[in-house]
Amino acid sequence: MSGTFLARLGKLWLALILFFLYAPIFVMAFMSFNASQYYQLPFEFSLKWYEKLAGNTEIIDAATRSVGIAIITTIIATILGTAASVALFRFEFRGKRFLQVMLFPPIAIPWLITGTAMLIFFFGIGLGRGTPSVIIGHVALALPYVIVVVSARLATFDATLEEAARSMGADGWTVTRRVTLPWISSGIIAGALFAFAVSFDQFVVSYFLSEPGDSTLPVLIYTSIRKGFTPEINAISTIIIVVSMAVMLVAARFSNFGGER
Amino acid sequence: MSTVLANQERLRIFGLLSPAYLWLTVAIFLPLSAMLYFSFLSEVPFGDAEWSHTTENYEAFFQTSTYAILLWKSIRLGLIVTLVSVLVGFPCAYVLAKVIKGRSREALFLLVILPFWSNSLVRIFSWAIVLRGNGVLEIGLNAVLPFEVDVNLMFSTPAIVIGLVHSYLPYIILTSYLALQAIDDNLIDAARSMSANKLTILWRIILPLSLPGLLAGAVLIFVPVVGSFMEPRILGGRVGTYFGTVIEDQFVAVYNWPLGAALSFILLAVVLLILAVASPVLRRAQT
Numbered sequence: 001m002s003g004t005f006l007a008r009l010g011k012l013w014l015a016l017i018l019f020f021l022y023a024p025i026f027v028m029a030f031m032s033f034n035a036s037q038y039y040q041l042p043f044e045f046s047l048k049w050y051e052k053l054a055g056n057t058e059i060i061d062a063a064t065r066s067v068g069i070a071i072i073t074t075i076i077a078t079i080l081g082t083a084a085s086v087a088l089f090r091f092e093f094r095g096k097r098f099l100q101v102m103l104f105p106p107i108a109i110p111w112l113i114t115g116t117a118m119l120i121f122f123f124g125i126g127l128g129r130g131t132p133s134v135i136i137g138h139v140a141l142a143l144p145y146v147i148v149v150v151s152a153r154l155a156t157f158d159a160t161l162e163e164a165a166r167s168m169g170a171d172g173w174t175v176t177r178r179v180t181l182p183w184i185s186s187g188i189i190a191g192a193l194f195a196f197a198v199s200f201d202q203f204v205v206s207y208f209l210s211e212p213g214d215s216t217l218p219v220l221i222y223t224s225i226r227k228g229f230t231p232e233i234n235a236i237s238t239i240i241i242v243v244s245m246a247v248m249l250v251a252a253r254f255s256n257f258g259g260e261r
Numbered sequence: 262m263s264t265v266l267a268n269q270e271r272l273r274i275f276g277l278l279s280p281a282y283l284w285l286t287v288a289i290f291l292p293l294s295a296m297l298y299f300s301f302l303s304e305v306p307f308g309d310a311e312w313s314h315t316t317e318n319y320e321a322f323f324q325t326s327t328y329a330i331l332l333w334k335s336i337r338l339g340l341i342v343t344l345v346s347v348l349v350g351f352p353c354a355y356v357l358a359k360v361i362k363g364r365s366r367e368a369l370f371l372l373v374i375l376p377f378w379s380n381s382l383v384r385i386f387s388w389a390i391v392l393r394g395n396g397v398l399e400i401g402l403n404a405v406l407p408f409e410v411d412v413n414l415m416f417s418t419p420a421i422v423i424g425l426v427h428s429y430l431p432y433i434i435l436t437s438y439l440a441l442q443a444i445d446d447n448l449i450d451a452a453r454s455m456s457a458n459k460l461t462i463l464w465r466i467i468l469p470l471s472l473p474g475l476l477a478g479a480v481l482i483f484v485p486v487v488g489s490f491m492e493p494r495i496l497g498g499r500v501g502t503y504f505g506t507v508i509e510d511q512f513v514a515v516y517n518w519p520l521g522a523a524l525s526f527i528l529l530a531v532v533l534l535i536l537a538v539a540s541p542v543l544r545r546a547q548t
Contacts, residue, residue, distance in 0.1 A: 006459075010356035014369065017353045017434075021376050021427065027397050028387035080281040087277035091270065099282065106289050108536060110488025112505050113296075113525045114289060116512050120299050120522060121292035123307065140288030143281055201380040203491060208512060218382045225386055225495055234390070237383040248378040252371055 025241055032234040049235040059220065059236055066200060066217040069131065073138040073199035078192040080139070081146030086180070088147070089154040103144040111204035114141075119208045133209040134216065138202055142195035149194055153187025186254045193251035201244055293529075300522035318523035328507070328524065335504035336531070338418075339487040342425045343479050346433045349426065351475060354437035355467070359446075370438065377431035385492050388424045389415065392496070416498030424496045425486055433478035440474025441467070473542055480539045484532050504528060 035046035053059060088096065106114065115137070122133045157180065165175045181188075203218035210219050217240065224233050299305075300319070304312035322328045357370055376384065391397050392414040399412040414420045444467065452462050468475075490509045493501030508528065511521025 007360050010352065010360045014353055014356045014361075017349065017430070018369075018372060021373065021430070024387040024391045024427070025376065025379075025384065027391050028383075031390055031397075076284075080284060083277040084281035087274050091274050093271075093274055099278065102282065102285065105293075106285065108484060108532075109293075109529065110485050110505075110532065112488040112490055112508060113529050113532075114292070116508065116521060116525050117292035117296040118288065119512060120518060121295040124295055136284075136288050140285055143285060147281070197378050201378075201382075203380075203382045207491075218380060221386065222382060222491065222495075225389070233386070237380075237386055240383055241379050244379040245375055248375055249371075251378075 028234060029238045029241070032231065032238045034231075037231055049231040053232050053235045056232055059217070059232065062215055062217045062220040063236070065131065065214075069135055069138060069216060070196050070199040072135055073142055074192050074195045076135075077139045077142035077146050077195040078188060081143050081191060081195075082150050082184075082188055084143075085147050085150040085154055086176070089151060089157075103147055106141055106144050111141075111202075115205040115208040118205065122209065129209055129211045130214065131210070134206050137205045137209050138199040141202065141205060142198040145194045145198055146191035149191040150184060150187045153184045153190075157183050190251050190254040193247055193254065197244055197247055197251070200240075200247075296522045296525060299519055300526050302519045305516075305518050318520045319527075321520060322523065322527060328504070328527075331502065331504045331507055332527070332531070335487050335489075338421065338425070338489075338493075338503065339483045342422055342429065342486045343483045345422065345426050346430050346482050347475065347479055350430050350433035350478070351437050354434045354441055357434070358438050358441035359444075359449075373434050374431050376427075377435075381428050382491060384427060385424045385495050388420070388427065389495055392420050392423070415496070416500060418497070418500055420496040421493050421501060424492050425489065428492065429482040429486065432481045433475070436474040436478035436481065437471060438474075440471040444470050476539060476542050480536065483535065487532065488528055 030043070032049055033045055033047070035044040035048065088100065118133065118137050119129070122128060122136075127133055161179055161183070162175050165179045166172075170178065201218070202216075203222065206216040207219050207222065210216055215223070217236070221233055221237065224230055301314050301316065302312050303315045303317065304310045306312045353373070357366060357373070361369060392412075396412075396415070398414070399410070402410055402412055414423070448466060449462060452466055457465070488505050490503065490505035493503050493506055494509075495501075497503075504524070505528075508521050508524045511517045511524065
């Protein structure tokens with residue numbers, strides 16, 4: 001009796017949490033279709049902020065730059081990360097544990113610290129601010145995620161499959177190409193999507209590394225918010241949320257991120 | 262023959278690993294070392310600036326109480342946000358792991374985790390729209406309540422806490438859920454059959470067994486919150502001055518990079534200290 005009551009209470013709690021998590025996002029999306037500039041109610045449907053957005057070259061440029069940076073980051077991080085995961089999984093060697101621990105600082109140290117450190121270092125070596133610096137930073141942040149996701153997929157790999165292929169005369173490279181890689185391909189795709197999300201959503205590191213007037217979309221949004229509210233930012237933010245959630249939904253399908261399956 | 266093979270294997274390991282780790286070295290570890298060096302300089306050593314080695318950037322932290330007070334303010338914000346997230350998120354994770362069964366569980370879990378992977382800046386911005394005076398929250402509350410209320414949470418500490426909890430809540434739900442899921446239901450049934458009441462089961466079985474996951478989540482929330490600057494800036498306005506925003510200022514407004522580097526390193530020391538204290542428990546969580 002009290003069990004079902006508690007269970008109901010628990011489900012109500014979960015529903016409240018979901019409301020808390022999604023309500024502001026829906027409010028923002030809703031307001032991006034509201035005619036009033038100052039979010040005045042009653043609501044009056046209008047597409048004018050999206051029309052204005054289409055003509056705002058500054059935002060469009062930043063969006064294009066962000067997508068481009070995310071794609072380059074994804075390609076580099078996925079290739080380097082997959083190679084490293086295979087080595088960490090396949091071979092036993094001294095210092096392996098140390099290499100695995102080295103993956104934590106990029107994730108665990110606050111981005112404010114890594115971002116400012118990168119700014120100092122890139123200025124020190126003469127690279128300075130700009131898109132190349134942003135890409136170098138994004139790849140470093142995305143690499144650990146790719147390695148973790150691909151390694152998790154590799155852990156489910158049955159080593160006897162490789163032995164079987166080898167016993168039938170396949171050499172090491174053929175085994176890797178024809179047996180191992182197909183098996184972990186879903187992990188690689190998931191890792192790539194994670195890398196894309198890390199880069200596309202990254203604000204802090206981009207903020208310190210991108211050049212003024214040449215900034216990524218989140219950096220542009222931050223500076224616009226600080227200058228004052230504009231409904232165009234609402235519209236582009238709504239598009240960003242939809243895109244990044246869609247990417248993650250696809251990623252979740254490729255990795256068993258939800259637990260047992 | 263065997264040494265040739267061993268050499269070949271070593272070469273292959275090196276070839277596979279070095280690009281990734283070289284990248285991490287250039288983008289993470291060398292910059293951190295450079296920042297440590299910078300924090301002991303009097304001026305930025307670019308151009309014709311005169312500079313020397315000094316400890317005055319660290320002395321600045323101790324000379325006035327301003328920085329220490331702000332650091333404590335940031336730590337306190339971290340503690341509050343972590344505590345609220347644990348209290349709100351743990352029951353939620355429990356419901357997901359133990360109450361809800363079947364296919365809907367996976368879908369609901371995904372729904373809880375999804376916002377975490379969307380843009381954090383945009384989510385903070387969405388709270389600014391909700392919380393501002395004459396905003397959606399005020400209008401909504403006044404529509405429901407029989408009396409007029411004035412809700413303007415914008416530019417206040419509660420607004421910062423709400424925004425940060427919203428940003429990091431999925432972390433604690435994720436780690437607690439994974440830990441709770443690993444608890445064998447038979448264990449709970451056994452305790453129940455021996456007529457243990459709900460509180461005893463919670464206190465003696467569920468909490469101890471899920472503690473590593475809970476703590477992992479708490480650390481994952483605390484560390485970034487202590488270093489946060491964007492959230493206090495957007496939601497806090499004038500009250501949003503924290504240790505993180507002071508560091509930001511040194512790099513983008515005041516251009517005192519050596520001082521910023523020293524403050525960053527003090528923050529890093531605090532973070533590492535906390536990770537070190539938590540690491541025995543976290544290591545247990547991995548196994």
